[in-house]
Amino acid sequence: MIVLGIDPGTAITGYGVVSTGPDGALAKSASDTPRLVAKSAHGAPRLIECGVIRTSPRAALASRLHDIFEGVTELIERHKPDALAVEDVFYARNVRTTVVLGHARGVILLAGARAGVTIHEYAPALIKKTVVGRGGATKEQVQFMVARLLRLKSAPQPADAADGVACALTCVMSAGTAMLRLRIAG
């Protein structure tokens, strides 16, 4: 199973591509159960790619939305994910900021719909709870746990990329969270 996780933003959209499957194979069958993931180290979630889509602050909003749409569409075409996991809107104190973020999220959902990919949406607090264990976790804690869960030498940079990965992990782990936690703690 391959999941493309997205943390929407008008200036910086973070993303992470995570796969699960026995021996690194990109299993897409029904046999790719949480049990299998938990039993095999090779079947544990693996990070395929992460990064950010940056847009120019001097460009018009429509042009920035175009860049985000093209960026996400390119990622979908290249990785052919089974699912798109998109972080829900963070309600900023400034309503205008939140609404502009809605614009970015709109074109990301559209990219998924146009490609016919299954879309999952997760609230920021749920992502933190799934990855760190606490809905109010800090950005640093998310980065730390993302690195730990994926056995990375260092945390993904910038934090937006880690947030994209965390969103993909939430999708992957939502089926077998308990078992994965057990293995990591052991």
Added chain:
Amino acid sequence: MIVLGIDPGTAITGYGVVSTGPDGALAKSASDTPRLVAKSAHGAPRLIECGVIRTSPRAALASRLHDIFEGVTELIERHKPDALAVEDVFYARNVRTTVVLGHARGVILLAGARAGVTIHEYAPALIKKTVVGRGGATKEQVQFMVARLLRLKSAPQPADAADGVACALTCVMSAGTAMLRLRIAG
């Protein structure tokens, strides 16, 4: 000059296509000045088409955004507008509603950017002030003035379609508002 005006909405997106030009010709040259519009009755704004793009309330948000994007893209391809006039977000009391509206607006701006159309954005109050003369005008007043300005026998229905037309009219009139008003009043 042809302008496609859009009143964004997740459930119902209103639109109106308005043209100006001497003798109904779709003038796109520099000679299509406000003076010309004001002088010639044939050059006054004409309604080419208006209507709404409806989406299913039972469909997922991504699917509804897809329908809106396809609908606006189809209108742009068919009418080849010189400009896309999009109403700015109405700040509802419910922040969630406003944010979802932002999603719809995002895919509309994207449709314009992908087609390479010039995009103009107008606040709801400015549209009302331009068409009715008062920023706090009612929906009925907007419908009445849209019909008056375009010499229609009845107001466009539903109100969302009239709002789309009003947005297109704001773009058309923003160059020669004063002269147009003079002619209508006379």
